Amino acid sequence: MTTLTSPGELGAARLTHLQRLEAESIQIMREVVAEAEKPVMLYSVGKDSAVMLHLAKKAFYPSPPPFPLLHVDTTWKFRDMYALRDKAANDAGMELLVYHNPEAQEKGINPFDHGPLHTDMWKTEGLKQALDLYGFDAAFGGARRDEEKSRAKERIFSFRTASHRWDPKAQRPELWHLYNARKAKGESMRVFPISNWTELDIWQYLHLENIDIVPLYFSAPRPTYIRDGQLFMADDLERLEKVLGELPEITERSVRFRTLGCWPLTGAVESEARTLPEVIQEMLLTTTSERQGRVIDKDGGDASMEKKKQEGYF
Amino acid sequence: MSETTAVSDPIYKTDALIAEDIDKYLEVHQHKTMLRFITCGSVDDGKSTLIGRLLYDSKMIFEDQLAALEADSKRVGTQGQEIDFALLVDGLAAEREQGITIDVAYRFFATEKRKFIVADTPGHEQYTRNMVTGASTADLAVILIDARKGVLVQTRRHSYLAHLIGIKNIVLAINKMDLVDYDQAVYDRIVAEYTEFAKSIGIDSFTPMPISGFKGDNITGASANTPWYTGPALMEHLETVEVDSTADAAKPFRMPVQWVNRPNLDFRGFSGQVATGTVRPGDKIRVLPSGRNSTISRIVTLDGDLDEAVAGQSVTLCFEDEIDCSRGDVISTADEPVLAADQFEATIVWMADDEMLPGRPYWLKIGAQTVTATIQQPKYQVNVNTMEHLAAKTLDLNAIGVANLVTDRPVPFEAYAQNRDLGGFILIDKMTNATVAAGMIHFSLRRADNVHWQATDVTRESHAGMKNQKPAVLWLTGLSGAGKSTIANIVEKKLARMNRHTFLLDGDNVRHGLNKDLGFTDADRVENIRRVGEVAKLMTDAGLIVITAFISPFRAERDMVRQMMQPGEFFEVHIDTPLAEAEKRDVKGLYKKARSGALKNFTGIDSPYEPPVDPEICIDTTVMSADEAADEIIKRLIP
Numbered sequence: 001m002t003t004l005t006s007p008g009e010l011g012a013a014r015l016t017h018l019q020r021l022e023a024e025s026i027q028i029m030r031e032v033v034a035e036a037e038k039p040v041m042l043y044s045v046g047k048d049s050a051v052m053l054h055l056a057k058k059a060f061y062p063s064p065p066p067f068p069l070l071h072v073d074t075t076w077k078f079r080d081m082y083a084l085r086d087k088a089a090n091d092a093g094m095e096l097l098v099y100h101n102p103e104a105q106e107k108g109i110n111p112f113d114h115g116p117l118h119t120d121m122w123k124t125e126g127l128k129q130a131l132d133l134y135g136f137d138a139a140f141g142g143a144r145r146d147e148e149k150s151r152a153k154e155r156i157f158s159f160r161t162a163s164h165r166w167d168p169k170a171q172r173p174e175l176w177h178l179y180n181a182r183k184a185k186g187e188s189m190r191v192f193p194i195s196n197w198t199e200l201d202i203w204q205y206l207h208l209e210n211i212d213i214v215p216l217y218f219s220a221p222r223p224t225y226i227r228d229g230q231l232f233m234a235d236d237l238e239r240l241e242k243v244l245g246e247l248p249e250i251t252e253r254s255v256r257f258r259t260l261g262c263w264p265l266t267g268a269v270e271s272e273a274r275t276l277p278e279v280i281q282e283m284l285l286t287t288t289s290e291r292q293g294r295v296i297d298k299d300g301g302d303a304s305m306e307k308k309k310q311e312g313y314f
Numbered sequence: 315m316s317e318t319t320a321v322s323d324p325i326y327k328t329d330a331l332i333a334e335d336i337d338k339y340l341e342v343h344q345h346k347t348m349l350r351f352i353t354c355g356s357v358d359d360g361k362s363t364l365i366g367r368l369l370y371d372s373k374m375i376f377e378d379q380l381a382a383l384e385a386d387s388k389r390v391g392t393q394g395q396e397i398d399f400a401l402l403v404d405g406l407a408a409e410r411e412q413g414i415t416i417d418v419a420y421r422f423f424a425t426e427k428r429k430f431i432v433a434d435t436p437g438h439e440q441y442t443r444n445m446v447t448g449a450s451t452a453d454l455a456v457i458l459i460d461a462r463k464g465v466l467v468q469t470r471r472h473s474y475l476a477h478l479i480g481i482k483n484i485v486l487a488i489n490k491m492d493l494v495d496y497d498q499a500v501y502d503r504i505v506a507e508y509t510e511f512a513k514s515i516g517i518d519s520f521t522p523m524p525i526s527g528f529k530g531d532n533i534t535g536a537s538a539n540t541p542w543y544t545g546p547a548l549m550e551h552l553e554t555v556e557v558d559s560t561a562d563a564a565k566p567f568r569m570p571v572q573w574v575n576r577p578n579l580d581f582r583g584f585s586g587q588v589a590t591g592t593v594r595p596g597d598k599i600r601v602l603p604s605g606r607n608s609t610i611s612r613i614v615t616l617d618g619d620l621d622e623a624v625a626g627q628s629v630t631l632c633f634e635d636e637i638d639c640s641r642g643d644v645i646s647t648a649d650e651p652v653l654a655a656d657q658f659e660a661t662i663v664w665m666a667d668d669e670m671l672p673g674r675p676y677w678l679k680i681g682a683q684t685v686t687a688t689i690q691q692p693k694y695q696v697n698v699n700t701m702e703h704l705a706a707k708t709l710d711l712n713a714i715g716v717a718n719l720v721t722d723r724p725v726p727f728e729a730y731a732q733n734r735d736l737g738g739f740i741l742i743d744k745m746t747n748a749t750v751a752a753g754m755i756h757f758s759l760r761r762a763d764n765v766h767w768q769a770t771d772v773t774r775e776s777h778a779g780m781k782n783q784k785p786a787v788l789w790l791t792g793l794s795g796a797g798k799s800t801i802a803n804i805v806e807k808k809l810a811r812m813n814r815h816t817f818l819l820d821g822d823n824v825r826h827g828l829n830k831d832l833g834f835t836d837a838d839r840v841e842n843i844r845r846v847g848e849v850a851k852l853m854t855d856a857g858l859i860v861i862t863a864f865i866s867p868f869r870a871e872r873d874m875v876r877q878m879m880q881p882g883e884f885f886e887v888h889i890d891t892p893l894a895e896a897e898k899r900d901v902k903g904l905y906k907k908a909r910s911g912a913l914k915n916f917t918g919i920d921s922p923y924e925p926p927v928d929p930e931i932c933i934d935t936t937v938m939s940a941d942e943a944a945d946e947i948i949k950r951l952i953p
Contacts, residue, residue, distance in 0.1 A: 014557075015626050017348035017429035026628035027587045030572040034641055034682070059585070059628070061616040063577040145420045152419040172749040173443055173665055175450040176738045177587070178679050182747040196431055198422045208344060281336040 018205055025052075025193040026059040027177055028156060029140070032191050033059075033066055035181035036138035039191075042127070043069040043089070043096075045081040046260045048142035050088070050213050051202050052194055056140075057092055068095035070139070072130055074122035075100065076111055076262035078235050080214050088212065097134070101126035111264040112243045118262070128164045131188065138181070138189045146198045156195050162186035203283060207276045217279060219256040219271040225249060231270065235263040258283070346424065349557055352433040352448045352481075354472040355458030360489045364458065364527030365421055365432055368549070371534045372423040418448040427553045442698065442712040443665040445475050446752055450738065453557050454483035456548075461494045461524070465507045470515075471698045473508075477517050478661065478714070478754075480734060483555050484512075484520040487548065492526040496539040515701055521551060562625035566650040567591030567599070568728070568736060570681030571643045575614075575630050583614055583630040584639055586682065589735035591647065593631065594622045601637060602644045602726035603654035608633040642683030644726035644736065652736065654724040655758030661716050661730075662689065664709035666743065666750035671837050672708060673844040675874050676750065677742035678721060681735060686722040688844075688874075689741075691837075693717060708837045709751075718759060722877075730754035744870060777857035781815045785854035786951060787879055791866045791926065792889030793918050794904055795896035797935050797943070798863040801889060804944035806861050812952070814859055819846055821864040834915040840871055847875035854883055859951070867923045886929040887947060893918045895936060 015023070032039050041056060043049045056065040069089050089096035104121040111118040131139060145152045155171045157179045172180050181189060194202075206213060216233075223234045225248040234240050234250050241247045255268035256279070273279045331339040355361045421432040433448030449455065455476040459469055476484060486508055494500045505522045512520055523532055524540050525548060531537035532547045546554070568589045575583040593599075597610045612632040613620040623629045631645060639645070646652045664670050670689060678687035692715035695706035709715045730737030741751040778785050788805065790798040799820055806818045825832070829845055832838040843866050850860045866872055876884045896918070897905040908916035915921045926932075931950050933943045 014347055015624070016344060017346045017424075018344065020348045020626060023587055023626055023628040027572065030585055030628070031682070034573050058616045060573075060575065061630070062581060062583075062614065063575055146422045152421060173447040173752070175447055175740055175749075175752045176734060177451075178738065178740045180679065180740060180742050180747070180749045182677065182742055184747060196420065196422070198424070198429075200424065201429070204340065204343065207340060277336045277340060280340065281332055284332045284339075 018201060018208065021194075021197055021201060022055065022058070022205075024177070024196065025055045028179070028191065028193040029056055029059040029065075031179050031181065032138050032140065032189075035179075036189070038134070038136050039067040039138040039140065040070045040097075040131075040134065040136040041065070041067055041140040042142070043071050043085065044142065044260075045071070045077065045085045045088075045214060046142070047202055047206060047213050047217060048144065048194060048197075050211050051197070051205055052140060052142045053088060053092060054209060054211050055193065064093040067140075068097050070097045070099065070130060070134075070136075072099050072123060072126045074111075074118070074126075074262050075105070076118075076122075076264060078214070078216055078233070078260060078263045078266075080216050081260060084212065084214050091212075097130070099126055099130035099133070101129055110243055111262050118265075131164070136188065137183065138191055140191050140193060142194055143192050144197050144199070144202075145195050154192065154195065156192050157181060158190040158192065159183065160188045160190060164188070166190075200280070200283065203276065203280045207280065214260060216257045216260060218275065219254050219273050219278075221252050222255050222268070223250045224253045224255055224268060225251070227264075230267040231255065232266070233257075233263055233268050240264075342426065346427060346429050347557060348429045348431065349454060349552060349555070350431045350433070350452050351454040351456060351483075351552065352435050352445070352452040352476070353456045353458060354435050354445055354449075354476065355489070356460070356466060356468040359458040359460050360527045361434065361458055364456075364487070364489065364525075364533075365434055367527045367530060367533055368430075368432070369421060369423050371530065371549070372425055418444045425549065425553055430552060442471075442475065442714070443663065443752075445472065446479060446663050446665075449476055449479040449481060450734075450752070452479075452481055454485065454552070454555060455481045456485045456487050457520075459486065459488050459504060459508075461488050461490045461500055461504065464504050465511060467699045469508070470511060470701070473512065473517065474515055474696075474698055474701060477515055480730065480754075484517060485548070485551065486520050486522040488522065488524050489527055491524045491531055491540065492529045496524070496531070496537075498540075498542045501543075521545070523548060523551070562590045563592060565590035565625070565733070567593045567597070567645075567647040568652055568733065569593070569629075569631070569645045570683070570726075570735065571639060571641055571645060572682045574640060581632075582636070583612075583632045584645060585628070585630045586645070587628045588623050588625050589681075590625050590733055592622055592624045593647075595619075598648035599633070599645050600648040600651040601639045602646060602652050603724040604638055604643070605651075606637040606639075607648050608635040608637050610634075642681065644681060646726075652726045652728055653758065654726045656721045656724045657718065657759040658721075658727070659693075659716065659718050659756045659759060660739075660753045661714065661756065662692075662709060662741075663752045664711060664713045664715075664750065665752065666748055667711055668743075668750070669708045669710040669837065670751065671840045671870075672717075673837075673840040673874075674868075674870050675722075675744060675877075677744060678719070678725075678739050678753075679742065680725060680727065680739035683725060684742075685725055686877075687719050687741065689717050689719045691717065691841075707835075716756075719753075727755055727758065729757055731756075744873075774855045774857065777855065779857075781857045783814055783857065783859065784883075785857050785880075786859050786883050786885060787850050787854060787875075788859070788861045788885050788887055788947060788951065789850075789866070789872065789875065790861070790863045790887045790889055791872060791929075793891055793893060793896045793923055794865055794916070795899050795901055796889040796891035797940055798865075798889045800940045801933070801943045801947070802861045802863040804940055805947050808944055808948055809859060809861075812948075814952075815857065816859045816861060817853055819850060819860060819862045819864075824864075834921075836868075836915075836921070839867065843868075843871040843875065847871075847878050850875070851878045854879060865917050865923070867917045867921065869924045869927070872926065885931060885947075885951065886926050887931040887933065888926045888929040889933050889935060889943075890925070891935045 060066060071085055101122055109118055109121045143151055155174050159172060160166055224231055225234055253270055254272060256271045257266055257268055260266060271282055273282045353361045353365060419434045423430050433452060435445040435448035457472050488501055488504050501524045523545055524543050525532045531539050534549045535547050569586045571584045571586050573585045575585050593610055595610050595612060599610055600607050610631055611634045613623050614630040644652055672689055672691045675686045675688050678685050692706045692709055694703040695713055695715040697704055698714060706715055728736040737755040739753045740749050743750050790802050792798050802818055806816050809816045824846060829842050832842050850862060853860045900906060907913040908919040917923050931947055
């Protein structure tokens with residue numbers, strides 16, 4: 001297999017689309033490290049985070065990436081995710097910071113009883129608290145422009161006020177590869193180095209570069225239940241029973257996930273795809289978009305993601 | 315002419331390979347190239363519809379999105395019961411209500427041969443800045459024309475901007491052909507008109523095509539409705555057109571250094587993205603602006619050392635010699651190195667609500683370097699509708715002009731026409747940190763390394779020594795009527811009695827002579843202070859203690875003057891009088907005039923005063939007489 005960093009048989013002048021995307025992401029990361037005082041990489045353990053972390057290793061090699069990883073945890077992630085998170089940070093030689101919003105913890109906020117409040121308190125508020133606590137002035141996030149309509153207009157360097165608000169009207173124009181990272185004290189930037197990657201690009205790159213991802217992306221027999229017409233995996237039976245009062249009907253099905261978040265909020269798809277090429281194959285033949293499996297986009301109607309972003313969600 | 319849907323079997327249907335041999339499919343798709351393009355047209359030219367159509371025809375729209383689209387089309391669509399493709403791409407809530415795209419949105423689709431990134435840019439006049447932004451990373455521009463309307467003012471503007479930003483591949487998509495019965499005469503007339511216009515602004519070639527985004531004609535394949543058209547369909551053209559970055563690899567090697575990679579004492583590498591050319595171990599290089607030479611020893615990546623790196627790749631280079639090289643420097647081939655200069659002529663696209671202030675220092679970011687730059691009064695502004703050159707004193711939002719600019723240190727550069735990465739820059743406001751302009755370097759006015767200061771034998775030290783004093787600038791700032799001139803006058807008298815050599819530069823007096831060509835607009839106020847600063851600087855070189863009495867309302871200019879002076883020689887003196895008090899005194903009757911509207915741009919009334927943040931001396935005139943104030947100032951100057 002040709003490695004991505006050699007121009008290969010295409011000849012010196014023609015980089016492939018993945019080579020161009022990789023080079024662009026690396027250039028963005030280096031700008032942030034050169035200009036920000038205290039950068040951090042938000043690490044959600046998903047496939048996009050996996051690509052982002054891999055790119056960070058490439059950007060700064062032979063140095064380890066000169067910033068820590070931050071996981072804003074909800075305590076409701078899949079167990080496989082926690083395992084890979086710790087391993088990935090260790091392999092990269094990076095410090096891993098895990099943050100739990102103490103208020104959400106104290107109130108026992110959970111995805112079953114609290115609906116949208118779960119995401120708001122654990123993730124949106126938790127993220128703001130963590131950024132404030134450590135004083136990070138630039139945070140890498142793995143959002144992509146193809147994910148959702150309001151993301152399509154997001155800048156690569158997204159400017160946030162001291163209270164973390166995003167004002168879609170006050171974003172700075174981004175020309176060429178020149179990013180303006182200047183800001184006043186207290187203000188911060190969210191930086192999206194893989195903005196221009198699509199879901200297919202991510203999968204292809206994971207395949208080509210042999211990047212370790214959470215096994216949940218591959219199909220296997222797993223305990224599942226149906227709730228509100230969607231298929232979910234029962235990742236923690238004890239907890240499920242405790243929150244719901246009784247266990248829903250659990251059936252073993254061959255399932256995998258196209259996107260990973262909190263297990264009670266992340267829809268599974270029935271599938272037989274057990275390898276990356278098979279996953280890619282299924283994705284290309286599929287007919288629904290990736291965020292379909294995420295309950296979060298649907299709270300609050302059409303413009304819900306945009307509203308969340310203005311409030312400080314990634 | 316029949317009204318049948320033109321394309322029944324798009325050639326971009328799901329590849330059979332996916333189902334049959336996914337590994338083979340992946341192998342093929344690893345070798346795709348990438349094309350970035352922009353679409354531009356007026357509000358009703360059908361841009362969003364065309365992009366929606368490209369996404370739809372390349373199977374980038376999933377069933378759930380399609381279902382949402384069908385529901386939306388019925389609810390808010392503008393196409394009756396038919397699918398409104400525009401709804402696929404109009405993103406933000408406010409825009410959807412207005413039915414207009416108002417920002418740059420990026421869309422993605424792919425075919426077997428290429429991945430495409432589309433910048434969807436708006437056609438509204440006030441959004442020139444968005445189009446320039448979208449175009450800055452594009453390899454190709456699709457200019458949309460409504461076949462019913464022909465070449466409009468907007469068409470000229472979009473073409474001019476695309477050409478200005480250096481896009482070589484221009485597609486003239488004559489859209490809505492279905493609404494003119496696919497009439498070849500209409501098409502030919504528009505092409506002829508556009509050809510003439512294109513020539514007049516220097517566009518050498520373009521590719522015209524008759525399309526309908528709504529009906530799908532000539533989008534993915536030849537349309538049966540236009541048998542007279544023999545050129546490529548839009549998608550076919552996008553898939554095969556030569557990309558600019560191919561040409562970049564053939565140019566001399568240049569790489570701006572983004573970051574110095576220093577994990578330990580044994581390794582020192584220079585990380586960056588190759589802008590143009592090719593580099594190999596053993597190549598002789600020169601680092602600019604220092605001009606030092608070395609040889610490439612390694613090209614380091616996580617995947618192992620490379621034998622060569624080409625334009626577009628992000629790499630880390632090591633040298634054989636330990637030479638100075640830091641962020642912002644440019645590594646270039648030693649045979650054909652880049653030049654460094656500190657004065658340029660450039661095209662500037664102003665992108666901020668606040669107008670450009672000639673003489674005000676801005677941050678200028680070019681490559682990986684940020685320096686301070688001041689812009690001179692524009693040579694001219696371009697009317698983007700007629701391409702006429704107009705006289706201009708400044709540039710306001712969405713204005714495009716040509717001006718000279720001066721940087722505070724030499725910058726390695728190339729003309730934008732040769733190299734987008736080393737010739738394109740942005741300007742950043744030093745106070746708000748907003749990106750206020752984009753610029754494209756034409757050429758340097760002179761090479762910085764040819765500029766020598768005239769060495770003088772009688773130095774500034776000897777001037778000062780003869781006067782037995784330390785030169786200084788006492789910069790009095792404050793509202794009109796605060797007491798600046800009165801206090802300045804007393805200070806000078808007292809210093810004279812102490813046998814100090816002084817000179818008083820007074821605002822009113824300077825405006826009778828040196829600055830009599832300047833008014834009271836923000837731009838003129840900036841130039842007024844710049845000139846006074848330069849004069850004060852010459853006087854400190856002559857060993858004098860300079861006392862100035864100017865309102866000097868803006869922090870940026872006071873800071874600029876401070877930067878001109880030797881460290882420790884600038885004393886900012888805030889004559890702090892509350893507006894109400896100054897207005898009550900109104901010695902010259904100016905506040906009364908300003909309040910009545912007879913005097914415009916009066917500081918404190920309809921023009922702002924930015925008080926000093928951390929002045930060397932602060933005088934509160936409500937608790938101190940002018941005489942006491944003068945003593946206080948002298949005490950600080952000569953302790």
